[in-house]
């Protein structure tokens with residue numbers, strides 16, 4: 169059973185002699201400390217995720233050696249063709265003081281990755297060092313998904329317990345058990361916008377962006393800027409919707425204001441623009457504005473011409 173999960177990208181780490189031995193065990197040619205860049209990645213953890221699944225702590229322990237030697241590729245947003253980071257070490261980090269949704273002590277699988285420093289990886293390394301937010305999409309195979317309440321193998325039979333509900337205070341979720349294999353993974357650049365990625369990445373530790381911002385002044389400034397941008401975006405969309413409704417009425421499609429408003433409320437910016445063009449075209453056929461405009465333009469041009477003689 170193949171599992172794909174997303175997690176946070178990591179931070180730069182210093183290369184120790186011990187690291188170098190592990191790296192050289194994987195690399196084709198002998199590398200020196202200054203030739204490699206290393207950073208850590210949060211591969212996966214035992215938190216119950218959006219799909220109401222979690223890796224059992226033991227599964228994380230089993231996955232650790234399976235990830236060693238696996239490559240992580242960077243998505244197209246990093247404009248990095250053929251660039252990859254390789255995991256040379258992985259270990260489970262225990263943070264028992266922090267509890268998961270299921271009430272267990274938190275633990276996570278930390279991967280240590282390296283990249284060879286070259287001209288083509290220079291920019292990418294600078295971005296990682298600059299702390300550009302990113303997610304890691306991790307793929308692995310586990311033997312079974314088990315009901316946290318009764319232990320039934322959910323791939324074989326439904327047990328009647330519903331994921332997300334509580335039974336005697338115990339959260340029901342699917343526990344992923346028995347690591348079979350780990351696959352290559354990918355780094356996904358997260359745009360600096362309030363996209364799901366940012367929230368999810370931060371969501372592992374913080375409940376929401378506001379809580380995160382309260383503790384980190386840098387994040388607070390970013391959040392403020394994003395909120396301002398979001399406000400502008402909402403104003404633009406509201407105006408665009410109103411314009412589409414107006415043109416829709418002029419186009420005489422037999423739709424009333426209420427229906428049109430209801431329709432536009434559900435549409436994205438692209439869809440609204442397409443509708444604006446379509447309705448605009450129809451409206452113009454019914455109420456031609458062009459001749460007047462042309463006349464208007466001509467009139468100004470004429471007066472401009474006249475002005476040449478006004479000395």
Ligand SMILES: [Zn+2]
Nearest residue numbers: 315318327329
């Ligand atoms: Zn069950």
